[in-house]
Amino acid sequence: MFIELDLQSETPIYAQLIDQLIEGIASGELKPGDPLPSVRRLAEDLGINLHTVNKSYNLLKQEGFLQVHRKKGVIVQPDGMPGVTEAFEEKLRQQLRSLAAAAAVRGMSEEAFTQESRSVYRNAITNRGGEQR
Incomplete structure (x- = not known):
């Protein structure tokens, strides 16, 4: 998974992360059921605060794009993406x-x-x- 953040952008980092994960799902790069890195791992890989990754993951979970499991970790929603509301x-x-x-x-x-x-x-x-x- 390739994520590129612009730390100088006016767009908050958590929003950039959300956008790029949704783009990955839309393009098929991230498929239903695919695991994502843990909050801590992704924060380390990107050099950002783990609370920023946690916020992004939680918002994507609320929107229905991700599931969070205690054993499986964070995965792309395997049960179909949210519809147009x-x-x-x-x-x-x-x-x-x-x-x-x-x-x-x-x-x-x-x-x-x-x-x-x-x-x-x-x-x-x-x-x-x-x-x-």
Whole structure:
């Protein structure tokens, strides 16, 4: 599993970690039932505080992406990923609204914004072998 954090970014480290783990699941790099490193191990590997990893894992567990077992440790949800909920759709609309506004202020056309959005979505679900899931 390859995780690259930008310690200089304005995006909190726990949020970067969440995003990259979800991207790993979407791309197929992380499959249902795959084990993840322990909180302590991942924190050491990334050189970050273990509470940061713990926060990321707990939020992903609450969202239904991960399971935490006493014996198995942390694993990617083996029983299917969470579906689209009203709360998710609202969060998505808020984030897209902000990005669309920033794009418009910078002079990006609706067509270019739509095309970029489509490209990002397709790249998110394309696994390393180039096949779409």
